[in-house]
Amino acid sequence: MPADLAVIGLGHLGLPLVQAAVAAGIDTVGYDTDPRPCAELRAGRTPVEGSLTASEVRRMLSGGFRPTTSAAELGRVRTAVICSPTPLGPDRTVDLTALRDAARALAARLRPHTTVLLESAVPPGTTENVLRPLLEEGSGLVAGRDFHLACSPSRLDPGNRTHTYASTPKVIGGLTPACTESAAAFYGRLTDKVVRARGPREAEMTKVLETNFRHVNIALVNEMAVACHDLGVDLWDVIRCAETKPFGFHPFRPGPGVGGHGVPVDPGSLPYSGRTPGHPLRMVSLAQEINDRMPSYVIQRCATLLNEHGKSVRGARVLLLGVTYKPDSADQEASPACEIAGRLMDMGAQVGYHDPHVLDWRVRQLPVPRADSLYEAAAAADLTVLLQQHRTYDLQGLAVKAQLLLDTRGATPAGAAHRL
Template identity: 90%
Template sequence: MPADLAVIGLGHLGLPLAQAAVTAGIDTVGYDPDPRPYTELRAGRSPVEGALTASEVRRMLSGGFRPTTDAAELGRVRTAVICSPTPLGPDRAVDLTALGDAARALASRLRPHTTVLLESAVPPGTTETFLRPLLEEGSGLVAGRDFHLACSPGRLDPGNRTRTLANTPKVIGGLTPACTESAAAFYGRLTDKVVRARGPREAEMTKVLETNFRHVNIALVNEMAVLCHDLGVDFWDVIRCAETKPFGFQPFRPGPGVGGHGVPVDPGGPPHGGRTSGPPLRMVSLAQEINDRMPRYVIQRCATLLNEHGKSVRGARVLLLGVTYKPDTADQEAAPAREIATRLMDMGAQIGYHDPHVLDWRVRERPVPRADSLYEAAAAADLTVLLQQHRTYDLQGLAVKAQLLLDTRGATPAGAAHRL
């Protein structure tokens, strides 16, 4: 059956897009070569932790959404949006394998006048030098003449129920002005505001700037948090005071590490396809180095606190609170909790965890004991470490019950716990 839209890649980008399209009355098919998303969605469950609730999945299905693993469905749509994952590889270069597979699956079925949009986070130049050749070679069509091609990087905040696709402006950069307008016409059905970039590279670089802005500023406050602790300065109070400045300052807060789907990208790094490398972004590399050190710093603080109370890490009962990468969601993408748990285990600690959104948590493929009663577990643990401040946590009560509490988020009342 033909559809107006194909969403390729049913992950943290594709699922919310498909949901918004179905809600807007767009006949939508969701393609993913991995059978798991298809199986989970057909069973009424979200294949991505924290992306959609079961009721939202059911509404999508009842609204006509059709998940599939059959690439033949891609040849029957007017618009195709590629939302394939583009993680960092071992060399910290963006891995375009899934994007390439999606492009080839679409190319062999691409019809004239189709609009192809790229939402995956990619280095500047990817749309023109990587995606375009694959589409043209596989279809025999010419981008900008026979079909429209544009980049509109995803910029949703997973788990945020206030900022949705409808009220988050979409940046669009087309290969030609006609490509941009075709993309704008599609996204205009889903969002209140469309922002036209000069071209695909400007749209791609917008995502790079947004992601690197976050990482660099978090690195700054992480480094200052370490310094202020050494100097005996309450850095959380410093932030409270600084954020009263009505101009020239935006508050960021330190933490145990940086998680999430948006990874820092150095567009001057290793080239791909026909793209040439440029000068490296030294600040981005340094920010990544600083943020990568934070889980180890948390371990250092844990060991110090235990020692100060006459205990060793080896044999200590340590309770980790909140193992997701952001509050009030089940999404664990790149959350620092796993590395912290691994390092504590290596030092001989007995690890347990509590998270209202994660019922089963594994480290090194082994299940970590989950606390049923938060207060009882905190009272029994030698050290409780708050890694994520979920809304359901009563931090005042927790500070009273816990033998020793390390707050890596600055969420507890002043003086109630040891802060990062």
């Protein structure tokens, strides 16, 4: 059965798009080469923790959404949106394997007048230098003449009820002005505002700037956290005061590390960034280096606190609170909790955890014991470490119950715990 839209990649990017499209009355098919997410969705369950609830999935299915592993469905749509994952590889460059696979599957079935959109986070130049050749070679069609091609990088904040898909402006950069307008016509059905970029590279670079802005500013405040602790200065009070400035300042908070799906990208390191050879974004590299050090710094603080109270890390009972990358969400993407737990285990600590959104947690493929009773577990632990400030945590009560509490988020009342 033909559909108006095909969403390729049913992960953390594709599912919110499907939800928005179905809510707008767009007949939607979802394609993924992995049968697991399709099977989960057909059964009314979400395949991605922290993305959708079971009731939201059921509403999507009742609205006509069809998840499938059949690539034949891609040849029957007016619009195809690629939402493939683009993680960092071992060399810290973006892995475009899934995107290339999606492009080849679509190209073999691409019809004239189809609009192809890319939402995956990619380095500048990917739409023109990677996606376009694959689509043209596989289909025999020419982008900008026979079919429309544009980039509109995803802007998602999982769990955010204020900035929804509809209320968040979509940036669009088409290969030609006609491509941009075709993409704008589609996204205009889903969002309140469409922002036209000059082209695909400008749209791609917008995502790079937004992601790097977050990482660089978190790195700055993480360095401030370490410096303030060494100087005996209350960083959290400093931030409280600084954020009263009505201009020239935007508050960020430190933490045990930086998680999330957006990864910092240095366009200067790309093979096709020929206009800036030898000019990497040093600020981005330095920010990543600083943020990568934060789990080690948390471990150092843990060891120091235990030592000050006459205990060693070896044999200590350590309770980690909140193992997701953001509050009030089950999403664990790149959460620093795994590295922190692993390092504590290496040092001989007995690690347990509590998280209202994560019922089963594994580190290095090994299950970590989950505390059923938060207060009892905190009272029994030699050290409790708050890694994520879920709304359900009564931090004042927790500070009373815990023998020793390290707050890496500055969420506890002043003086109630040791803060990062």
